[in-house]
Amino acid sequence: MKKSLGIICLFVAICLITAIYGDGFLTGFNLTNLTQRTALFSILALGAGVVIVAGGIDLSIGSVVCLAGIMTPWLLVEHGWSAWAVIPLVLAMSATIGLFHGVLITRLRLQPFLVTLCGLLLYRGIARWMTGDQSQGFQGEFEDVRSIALARFDVPFLGDYRLPATVIPLVILVVLIGLFFSRTVWGRWLLATGRNENAARYSGVPTAWLTTGAYVVCSLLAGFGGMLFIFDIGSAQPSDFGNFYELYAIAAAVLGGCSLRGGDANVLGIVVGAATLQVLRTAIILVGLGSQLEFAVIGGVLLIGIAADELVRRYSARRAEQTSRMQH
Amino acid sequence: MAELPVREGSVLARTVLRVTGIGRRYAGIPALTGVTMDVRAGEVLAVVGENGAGKSTLLKILSGVIAPSDGVIEQVDANGTSVPLQMENVREAARAGIALVHQELNLAENLDVAGSIFLGREPARFGFLKRATMMREAREWLHRVGLNVDPSTQCESLSIAQRQLVEIAKALSTQAKILILDEPTSSLSAREAARLLAIVKVLRASGVAIVFVSHHLDEVLEIADRVLVLRDGQQTGILNRDACDRATIERLMVGREIAAPAARVLPVDAQVRLQVQSLQTVHHRRHRISFEVRAGEIVGLAGLVGAGRTEVLEAIAGVTSSAGHASLDGIALTGNASQRVCEGVALVPEDRARNGLFLQDSVSMNLSLAWIGQHRQRGLVNRQGERAIVNHMISRMRVQPPAPARRVQTLSGGNQQKSVIGRCLAVNPKLLLLDEPTRGVDVGARAEIHAEVRRLADTGSAVLFASSELEEVLMLADRILVMHEGRILGEFAARDATEVAIMHLATGGTA
Incomplete structure (x- = not known):
């Protein structure tokens, strides 16, 4: 909890400012919407976080979102496949993409930045080619499948706020990944790998397997998130669906306390980080800054958040060193 | 250059740097106290002392890497006027004309x-x-x-x-104007060392002041005009050349009897645990080496830097690829590093910051990393057992301070090394490999580490270690293999070995 304090403060501050200066922030409709977007982006950010913890990076998340998201209605509507075949197939494809990244990075020792940068171009290109660059959508059908993302639950005492169903997979993922890092041997070993891969290898940690696993989880979550996104919005253009989503995911993980140097995990922080970014996007519109400023504001806030975090960390490290010296 | 006037050992040699009462405390504990000396142009001042005596602290202060806690350092110019130096960083030292040549x-x-x-x-x-x-x-x-x-x-x-x-x-x-040489000959062959000493003499004759740190007393006796002896962070003497002899220096260096550990007695019929046959490492493809280590035996690999000792240890541990056969208790070691850990092989690497430690993590995390893998329960960490083994290893290795949550980064070198060795000992390896087990570790911690290694061997494990320090090889090993450029040139039982005989082989001499 202490680790997440900084990002929680930032989150609360941005919420307060928006509530005071903007109209309609505290309406049930807006909050429901925010929850939905936070849940979807958190799922991507958790995947990005797992890779970052392992000392890597994944720039292909947005393109995997696009490929998985576009393939789902394409197979369901254009090719008439059954949802029972499409969903497992798309998830398996996403996991295979992660496996491909992991193998290139651990066996061929290519740099993660380059491998996933190529992935970013590759999967979007494939998605556009497959669909002939045509918009893909459910055309009002498949309501039952889409309800995975569209269902809302009433919550007592919260007025017209309705809890989106996407919160269910998010909570499950947060619990699983949280337990993975705190309770399982592989989680501990993944943290060790991110901190010092050599030392982990010398101590007998199967670092190549763990790193590959991290990329598989990341792409799998990106594919799953891509499906939820398309279920949510109904139709999308292969040329721009999922653009920049990898940056939102990475930014959320870093804001949430996963250092790009690897070895630091904070699962709750990642979710709060994703929420902060979504509130910020809404705030720009509600406060009336004009949506052209969106990227500039997000970039600025991100920079301030990261700098403040680093300064606080340095300060507390110095304090800890001084107290330990005095105890001596 | 040799024609320049030689003022060897002369009291007339001009003082260029005056050091008065300098000392340094780490976390309140003194590492060095009250060193007073003159550094003179055209003179070689040797600094000798055991490991941990304070030599490296003194060098770090002189070269501006760390600031002294007490004392004054003054620069003296040609007229004899002295200016106090604020030695706060390396650049300051460089401006005063001080340059350090590192051991590594x-x-x-x-x-x-x-x-x-x-x-x-x-x-x-x-x-x-x-x-x-x-x-x-x-x-x-x-x-x-x-x-x-x-x-x-x-x-x-x-x-x-x-x-x-x-x-x-x-x-x-x-x-x-002041050249500090830290163990300049520690990695050199005898001939190369002699040449280096000849060059040092030429530099001295040209008026450079030289501070020469070494633990080869023969060299010191050959080259030094004066000798500063340190013991346990204190200056125990500063001798002029005419007062220098080996016995005096040794007495000032050691000062006390170091209790020699009781000689280990191995059963003659102890089974062979590690068998290495025609092992070929990446760096020394031309040579194949074979040897064995028995149960309860501690074997030391001696040799110079680059002799191939690290490569042998890493090949056996599986962290680098190699050709040839290695087997443990008759079962071939073929897997990668993590499989070999499961088979009972543990390696303490040479470079602990790079390959051994998770510096930003806790002592507990560093100690338990291998243990949690060996004692997992359906993939989950046995957290109760983890706490117990961490506390056990902290008290067994005497990690100071005994705080599991402390970041390893804040510990001293010796305690960091104990954390790495503790991680290996926690899994009770059948074969323990140690590469430079006590590099940069003070005398006290070294004795404790050696005691724990012996204790492991007493339970029947095989131990193979490499050390560049002959003193350590002679202290710890039951049997010594001497390596030179990728080959094993000779073998000694510990009781028959002498520094001279090992050095002879390590520098390529014939047996």
Whole structure:
């Protein structure tokens, strides 16, 4: 909890400012919407976080979102496949993409930045080619499948706020990944790998397997998130669906306390980080800054958040060193 | 240069640096107290002492890497007036004309010789290198240290002795008047060392003040005009050349009887645990080596830097690839590093910061990493057991302070090393491999680490270690294998071995 304090403060501050200066922030409709977007982006950010913890990076998340998201209605509507075949197939494809990244990075020792940068171009290109660059959508059908993302639950005492169903997979993922890092041997070993891969290898940690696993989880979550996104919005253009989503995911993980140097995990922080970014996007519109400023504001806030975090960390490290010296 | 007036050992030699009562405390514990000395132009001042006596602390203070907690350092000019130096950083020391040549060489391997000499001070105009000037000046400095290589040679193709000379040329090129050499001969063969000493004598004759740190007393006796002896962070004496003899220096260095550990007795019929047959490592493809280690036996690999000891240990641990056969208790070791850990092999690597420690993590995390893998319960960490083993290893290894949550980064070198060794001992390895088990560790921690290694061997495990320090090899090993350029040139039982005999083989001599 202490680790997440900084990002929680930032989150609360941005919420307060928006509530005071903007109209309609505290309406049930807006909050429901925010929850939905936070849940979807958190799922991507958790995947990005797992890779970052392992000392890597994944720039292909947005393109995997696009490929998985576009393939789902394409197979369901254009090719008439059954949802029972499409969903497992798309998830398996996403996991295979992660496996491909992991193998290139651990066996061929290519740099993660380059491998996933190529992935970013590759999967979007494939998605556009497959669909002939045509918009893909459910055309009002498949309501039952889409309800995975569209269902809302009433919550007592919260007025017209309705809890989106996407919160269910998010909570499950947060619990699983949280337990993975705190309770399982592989989680501990993944943290060790991110901190010092050599030392982990010398101590007998199967670092190549763990790193590959991290990329598989990341792409799998990106594919799953891509499906939820398309279920949510109904139709999308292969040329721009999922653009920049990898940056939102990475930014959320870093804001949430996963250092790009690897070895630091904070699962709750990642979710709060994703929420902060979504509130910020809404705030720009509600406060009336004009949506052209969106990227500039997000970039600025991100920079301030990261700098403040680093300064606080340095300060507390110095304090800890001084107290330990005095105890001596 | 040899024609310059020689003022060897003369009391008339001019003092250039006066050090009065300097000391340094780490976390309130003194590492060095009350050192007082003069450094004189045209003189070699040797600094001797055991490991942990405070030599490296003194060097770090003189070269501005750390600031002294007490005392004064004054620079003395030709008129005899002295100016106090605020030695707060390396640049300050460099301005005072002090240059340190490190024991571990720091040349950037991808640069050429000239580039290394002028690194950070490249002659340039408008940001463009003046390459011809650089080459010409580099050639002059190389000539001065008697190194006959072209300044455009890549550093990686130089021998260790040549690199040492490049480092000295680099130090001199900063217009250094005081040259500090830290263990300059520790990685050199006897012939190379003799040449280095000859060059030091030439530099002395040209008026450079030299501080020479070594634990080869023969060298010290040959070259030093005065000898400063340190013991346990205190100055125990400063001897003039005429008062120097081996016995006096040794008495001042040791001062007390170090309790020798009881001699270990091995059963004659102890089973062979580690069997290595025609092992071929990546760096020494031409040679194949074979040996064995028995249950309860501690075998030491002696040799110079680059003799191939690390490669042998890493090949057996599976962290680097190799050809040949290694088997443990008759079962071939074929898997990767993590499989070999499961089979009972543990390696304490040479470079603990790079390959051993998770510096930003807790002592607990560092100690338990291998143990949690061996004692997992359906993939989950046995957290109760983890706490117990961590506390057990902290008290067994005497990690100070005994705080599991402390970040390893904040511990002393000795306690960091204990954390790495503790991680290996926690899984009760059948074969423990240690590469430089006590590098940069003080005398007390070294004795504790050795005691724990012996304790493991007493339970029947096999131990194989490599050390560049003959003293350590003689102290810890039951049997000694001497390596030279990838081969095992000889073998000694510990009771028959002497430093001289090992050194003879380690430098390529014949048995």
